[in-house]
Amino acid sequence: MSFAGRVVIVTGASSGIGAATAVEFAKQGAKVALVGRNEANLKATETSCKAANNKVELLPIIADVTVDAERVVKETVDKLGQLDVLVNNAGIAETGHILDIEVEHFDRVLNTNLRAVFLLTKYAAPHLIKTQGSIVNVSSVAGLRSFANLSVYCTSKAALDQFTRCIALDLAPHKVRVNSVNPGVIITDIYKHMGMTKEQYAKFLEDCKATHALGRVGEAKEVADSILFLASDKSSFITGATLPIDGGRHAMCPR
Template sequence: MSLAGKVVIVTGASSGIGATTAVEFAKQGSKVVLTGRNEANLKATEAACKAVNSEVELLLIIADVTTDAEKIIKTTIDKFGQLDVLVNNAGFGERGSILDIDVDQFDRVMNTNLRSVFLLTKYAAPHLVKTQGNIVNVSSITGLRAFAGLTVYCTSKAALDQFTRCIALDLAPKNVRVNAVNPGTIVTDFLKRVGLSEAEYAKFLEHSKTTHALGRVGAAKEVADAIIFLASDSSSFITGATLPIDGGRHAMCPR
């Protein structure tokens, strides 16, 4: 996949899709920068990367993407001298109807899911131009479809999709590609962090078998595999794409 030796930043690498993606880049022989807020979880990801490639070069950065974007890029360049791939995976969600939510929720979600991506992209872009690298943003099916009770989250991901397309056009003349993946329901702890109890989450996963055309939910590796593809030269003629990794959910019209 031509990713050996490439310097890759994965934000939100401490769990879920981010952790799995970091491991897949390690398998490819990339130099992987793991960023996240939870040091213990990042070290677990570090161990998982070393388990699949004992010689992998890793850099752990304990950081919050909402406040440390410049630090993440600078620390990466100071360590490796270049940047080839930026995976904007860190994400955050909260539930609530417009009748109940307040502006603080709007700011929290937008700061993590959109503003941080803008800042990381801005600081990374000059270095990606030098290497003719690329960006993969982790969006969501909620960027393509509307869901009640997730107004702010859906809006942030729809904005991220449009940001992906616009930045793809900005950077295309420099031969820097920008794409996004839009996962459907994937088995991670994300929805539990949004507020679902164990029982609610189990019920949701069972219901999701009926909302995805393939009749099942997805695994983090299935998203990571798509990210690896988009980051590699195998997708050299793809930019500005938002790729659903959702078992066909985006194509469904429930009756």
């Protein structure tokens, strides 16, 4: 899956799945625009990419995808010359019961997980048409299944999956493919950002052995590998797909 000479944007590249994806693209020779809000974490990803391939060409972009989508695409194309792959990975998760959550909660999650993807896709599409490139959206098993106290997050990811399918049809005549990956529980910092303590997180991971058919949670690299597959010529006849990377969780029906 060589990406030599290809230009890739990875949003949310400062940690977790985004950082792992950036490293894997670097290994395969891509020029990678690393997009994130946390400058220190983004520099850590940059270091990891260079450790994977000391000849890699990187473009760190400090940006908030909810307000900087047009700038992200423009800066990438201006400085790296083209755009072949857009990985919409940046996202947030917040918990809350419908009796307690506020409108601001809804707006914040939808703005990041859906509206920003719309904007990045809109601005990237003309450039991807030129290269007959591809888009990979990072959704969630929460887009395929329902969970209590996660209504807004689940809604945002379900909408993202439908957006993926619709844009796949819009761009298919232009030979641009659009797909999503739907991770289950992956070891990242997102759960800490949701407010879990170290002890709660440890118990959560232990409980996940029963909620994932394979009896474990996933690693960020396992999602990254699937993202690269969907972005590569190896998946040249796949578009409009939502691929669960969840150890079988989407197939389980707890009694």
